Amino acid sequence: MLKAKFVKKLPDFVLKVDLLVDKEILVLIGPSGSGKTTVLECISGLQKPDSGEIILGEKVLFSSSKRINLPSYKRGIGYIFQEYALFSHLTVKDNILYGVKNLLKEEKKKQLNKILKQFNISHLAERYPVQLSGGERQRVAMARTLITKPHLLLLDEPLSAMDRKLRERLRKEIKELHKQWNIPFVLVTHCRCEAELGDKVFKAEKDEDGGEIIMRFCQSA
Known part of the structure; x- marks a missing residue:
């Protein structure tokens, strides 16, 4: 199980995250620039939140109060980047x-x-x-x-560069892959049609004055 509750200050807004995901697929949806990739980078250890905590299973990955911030290679997390980052x-x-x-x-x-x-x-x-x-x-x-x-898989816009037919096929493959591996998946996307992949769906929403973006739960399977 992944528990991630943290705050990250960005140049244009403050990102507030409160996620809980068991062995299921959680989809984060929102427009470009809404902090979705930052959420993944904070969970994976590529960025450091300003406050809060991130726990995977029994392992504390990050805790501002306990001054814990494990490096990426010690977190047991798989990260599939938007451009795949193949050598x-x-x-x-x-x-x-x-x-x-x-x-x-x-x-x-x-x-x-x-x-x-x-x-x-x-x-x-x-x-x-x-x-x-x-x-x-x-x-x-x-x-x-x-x-x-890995004990957790993060996917950053995995279907963004695909045509419609290929997206449909790969959506099915991701669902089947999740069943086989039985670990939490966190997937971010700007496309509403990808929300159907999620057992839980969170949406990036601005507050009234636009100074904060909060990842809010909006639906479950």
């Missing part, structure tokens, strides 16, 4: 294995083959990112993230 000079195989540490060669090979098969990308193992379609790049990004066995 252009590495093959699909080497991209996926990039974050795998402390495993013997044979175990690495076993884990690689397992994740390639799960995402149906075994035939792409020796290709480079430039040779992949948008949907294939997304699958590689997910495989690279999930091979590390």
Whole structure:
């Protein structure tokens, strides 16, 4: 379970977040510039909130009162960036294995083959990112993230660059992936049609004077 209650001061507004997500998909929806990516970056450790706390399971990731701020690599969180952040000079195989540490060669090979098969990308193992379609790049990004066995998955606008047909297919794949891994997913989007992915949906809303943006719960499945 993820508990995230924090405040982050940004140049144009103050972002207030209060989220609770168990083994479900939580969707954060709002326009560009409303702080959605900042929420993910604070949870992952790429940014530091000004106050509050973030707890994943029994682990305190951030607490202003206890002066705790774990670095990203100690948080056990997978993060799929909007542009996927694949290394252009590495093959699909080497991209996926990039974050795998402390495993013997044979175990690495076993884990690689397992994740390639799960995402149906075994035939792409020796290709480079430039040779992949948008949907294939997304699958590689997910495989690279999930091979590390995170306790939480963050997805930043995962379907934003897709055409309608591909978006529909990948929405189904994300739902199926969530069932398989059984961990919390937090997905941000500016598109209302992606809200159907969520077991819970929160919306970024400005207060009356525009000085604060609050992530407010708006619906559940």
